[in-house]
Amino acid sequence: MRFCRQLISTLFFLFILSFFVVPQAFAATYYVSNTDGHDTNCNGIAETPYISGSAQDCPWRTIAKINASSFLPGDSILLKSGDLWREELAIPSAGDSTAKITISSYGSGNKPKIYGSDVPVSWTQENGEPVPDPINITLVQGVSIANSGAVSNVAYSTVPTAGNLLVAVGWGTNSDTNASILGWTKVVSSKYIGSSYMALFYKVATTDEQTMVSLNWAGSGQTRLAIEEWSGLVNPTLDQVASTNTTGVTVTSVSSGTTLVTTVPNELIIAAFGHGSSVSNRSYSNGFVENINVNNSNIWQVASQTVSSVGSYETRQSWTTARQAGGLIATFKGDNSNGTGTGTGTSSIYSTQWSTNPSDIWFINIDGNVVTTPAKTSKTALLAEYDWWYDTANTRLYIYSPTHPQERYSSIEIANPARDRGIGWIQARHGYVDVDNIEVAFVNGVGIVLRGNSNITNTLVHHISAANSHGYGLEINTGSNNVISNNIVYETGAASFYTTASYDDHVNSNIVVEYNTFSNAKTQLVLISTGSTGLLNENNIVRYNTLFHTPTFVPKSGQGHAIRFVGRSGAIFRNASAYYNSIAITNGNGILIDNYVTNTAITNNTISSQLGRGIVVFGTGTSQITLRNNLVANAGINALRVVNKTSITDADNNLFYAINPIAIASVNNINYTASQFASYKTATGWDTNGVWSNPFITSLIDRNFSLQANSPAIDAGSVHNYPTDIAGVSLPQGNGIDIGAFEYLSN
Numbered sequence: 001m002r003f004c005r006q007l008i009s010t011l012f013f014l015f016i017l018s019f020f021v022v023p024q025a026f027a028a029t030y031y032v033s034n035t036d037g038h039d040t041n042c043n044g045i046a047e048t049p050y051i052s053g054s055a056q057d058c059p060w061r062t063i064a065k066i067n068a069s070s071f072l073p074g075d076s077i078l079l080k081s082g083d084l085w086r087e088e089l090a091i092p093s094a095g096d097s098t099a100k101i102t103i104s105s106y107g108s109g110n111k112p113k114i115y116g117s118d119v120p121v122s123w124t125q126e127n128g129e130p131v132p133d134p135i136n137i138t139l140v141q142g143v144s145i146a147n148s149g150a151v152s153n154v155a156y157s158t159v160p161t162a163g164n165l166l167v168a169v170g171w172g173t174n175s176d177t178n179a180s181i182l183g184w185t186k187v188v189s190s191k192y193i194g195s196s197y198m199a200l201f202y203k204v205a206t207t208d209e210q211t212m213v214s215l216n217w218a219g220s221g222q223t224r225l226a227i228e229e230w231s232g233l234v235n236p237t238l239d240q241v242a243s244t245n246t247t248g249v250t251v252t253s254v255s256s257g258t259t260l261v262t263t264v265p266n267e268l269i270i271a272a273f274g275h276g277s278s279v280s281n282r283s284y285s286n287g288f289v290e291n292i293n294v295n296n297s298n299i300w301q302v303a304s305q306t307v308s309s310v311g312s313y314e315t316r317q318s319w320t321t322a323r324q325a326g327g328l329i330a331t332f333k334g335d336n337s338n339g340t341g342t343g344t345g346t347s348s349i350y351s352t353q354w355s356t357n358p359s360d361i362w363f364i365n366i367d368g369n370v371v372t373t374p375a376k377t378s379k380t381a382l383l384a385e386y387d388w389w390y391d392t393a394n395t396r397l398y399i400y401s402p403t404h405p406q407e408r409y410s411s412i413e414i415a416n417p418a419r420d421r422g423i424g425w426i427q428a429r430h431g432y433v434d435v436d437n438i439e440v441a442f443v444n445g446v447g448i449v450l451r452g453n454s455n456i457t458n459t460l461v462h463h464i465s466a467a468n469s470h471g472y473g474l475e476i477n478t479g480s481n482n483v484i485s486n487n488i489v490y491e492t493g494a495a496s497f498y499t500t501a502s503y504d505d506h507v508n509s510n511i512v513v514e515y516n517t518f519s520n521a522k523t524q525l526v527l528i529s530t531g532s533t534g535l536l537n538e539n540n541i542v543r544y545n546t547l548f549h550t551p552t553f554v555p556k557s558g559q560g561h562a563i564r565f566v567g568r569s570g571a572i573f574r575n576a577s578a579y580y581n582s583i584a585i586t587n588g589n590g591i592l593i594d595n596y597v598t599n600t601a602i603t604n605n606t607i608s609s610q611l612g613r614g615i616v617v618f619g620t621g622t623s624q625i626t627l628r629n630n631l632v633a634n635a636g637i638n639a640l641r642v643v644n645k646t647s648i649t650d651a652d653n654n655l656f657y658a659i660n661p662i663a664i665a666s667v668n669n670i671n672y673t674a675s676q677f678a679s680y681k682t683a684t685g686w687d688t689n690g691v692w693s694n695p696f697i698t699s700l701i702d703r704n705f706s707l708q709a710n711s712p713a714i715d716a717g718s719v720h721n722y723p724t725d726i727a728g729v730s731l732p733q734g735n736g737i738d739i740g741a742f743e744y745l746s747n
Contacts, residue, residue: 027074037061074099079112095432116443126349359467420445466493533570560588567596596621619644631740651686713739
């Protein structure tokens with residue numbers, strides 16, 4: 001009975017207590033999709049009973065919706081994989097010490113993309129005529145014709161005879177029935193602009209056709225140019241004399257006098273064509289460019305030659321793909337003058353209306369290669385591909401493009417100055433935010449910038465401009481207890497990763513930068529700095545990173561460092577470390593210890609600087625620096641430079657090597673060449689167990705810094721407590737620690 005009374009009393013107490021205990025809020029997950037999301041409803045249904053964004057089948061659409069919302073610690077904001085937003089994510093809320101806010105992805109596929117750029121919707125050629133986009137492509141192969149976007153699709157009535165063919169293109173302003181040429185077979189016609197038609201014709205060449213064929217298209221009143229096409233040439237020459245020879249025999253080009261022989265029977269060479277006008281002497285740029293995988297076919301486009309009504313058309317091209325007998329591939333486009341004869345169609349200058357002067361433009365080629373160049377000073381200075389200029393007075397952007405920009409490039413990304421961050425905080429105390437698995441690109445400021453107690457992991461950040469004096473890929477601004485891990489950052493106007501303290505508690509501490517791949521940063525790949533006096537920068541670690549420049553990369557003058565620690569008078573920079581990093585740069589210093597840095601250790605890094613130095617230690621206010629187990633090879637000037645010997649507390653077991661350097665080492669402005677290793681050790685007391693000889697690494701050129709079996713770096717390092725090398729290999733593998741970032745594996 002007593003037990004029952006106690007149980008009832010306890011239950012009653014818990015019941016009363018429940019009225020005074022605030023229930024813990026559950027973390028929420030919000031989904032965002034730019035392809036199938038809705039900001040104000042769910043799939044056309046009003047919010048009630050749905051809460052848009054709270055489920056994968058009911059996501060938000062825009063990042064602006066995120067920016068305008070509030071979130072609680074523990075909430076997750078997930079962007080749909082593969083989607084693209086041209087917005088800036090300004091994090092509106094902060095997590096706390098009990099739970100962070102997470103920004104990541106959901107679904108399968110590529111990382112969700114946040115771009116700080118916009119793309120033009122149309123381009124106008126310099127002569128003022130809008131250029132059609134994209135070009136109509138006619139594919140003629142075997143006995144069937146398919147024309148993308150054509151009004152009519154016409155098949156061959158007969159199979160062309162294997163041998164010499166002539167191909168012609170006509171252009172008129174009347175009906176399709178007028179598109180006819182006596183003795184020629186029309187294979188396809190396309191209504192191009194208004195009532196303007198273009199058509200493709202073929203015929204087998206005859207012996208009496210010895211000159212270019214001029215076409216007067218019925219009803220057009222215009223003279224068009226026909227381009228001949230032969231079989232049997234390994235390197236075809238299109239000129240004013242048609243060949244009458246069949247395949248497999250010697251063919252002489254009258255124009256060039258060159259003899260060409262083929263061994264491919266029944267090979268048909270692709271014909272290209274242009275058009276001119278007897279009225280205006282119009283010309284058009286044409287030529288041969290192979291474009292693979294257009295409409296799942298091998299397509300040949302016209303580019304890079306000049307055709308006029310009074311001149312000859314001649315080009316040479318080695319074909320990489322065998323032609324099918326009886327088939328041909330051709331492309332055509334009009335100059336959009338609707339038969340009026342007012343356009344020239346010759347300019348490579350294109351323009352588009354654009355409201356603001358862009359800081360950067362990125363041309364993305366069809367192969368994915370990205371090219372960016374500085375702005376030119378005038379329109380007349382646009383002389384080569386990728387040149388661009390902004391006309392401030394008329395708010396118009398001009399570029400030089402050999403062919404139509406929307407055909408030549410997969411995209412032209414233009415920086416939007418209103419988006420100077422891809423992802424960033426909006427209030428000084430917005431910490432406790434993690435960003436994971438997001439791609440950020442084409443921003444004219446900073447890719448991702450966070451505060452304290454925030455992590456950045458698995459992101460892809462690239463093509464960041466140095467506008468607004470930024471240009472950082474990843475940034476921690478006044479932060480502590482951050483992890484920057486497994487990110488890929490390349491092509492930034494300043495540092496790949498940057499951290500400094502400039503607000504509030506003035507502390508940057510316990511930041512770990514690890515397992516990242518950073519490349520092609522114009523200033524430094526990793527920059528840890530005390531921004532001003534009164535700041536504390538301590539216990540920061542840079543480890544297990546791959547840092548490099550590609551062979552042709554050129555950093556800013558006097559820059560290009562891989563890792564740089566920067567202190568300041570009146571501030572504190574202490575207890576930093578850099579270990580097991582792989583560094584291969586074209587210029588600058590591999591690791592630069594700047595002024596006012598104390599108690600910092602540089603251990604087991606492998607460094608190559610083609611034109612610069614390996615490790616540099618400045619002297620003012622810098623002290624208690626440790627250099628152990630570092631491998632520096634092929635340094636362009638010095639493997640080691642120390643401005644003030646007293647800055648170094650401990651230096652041993654380092655391997656320094658260079659090919660014909662000015663000096664292996666420079667200490668207190670005294671140079672030591674490869675033959676003066678003993679003098680160096682006597683003068684400094686360093687590297688008693690060091691090595692100045694060829695490290696025998698696998699390849700400097702390919703950045704493969706693994707050790708060969710005969711490397712003097714094997715087992716030559718000093719003992720430490722790090723568990724693995726940069727590749728995750730357990731330490732040690734042999735009789736001791738190896739010098740450099742890579743532990744040798746005998747098997």
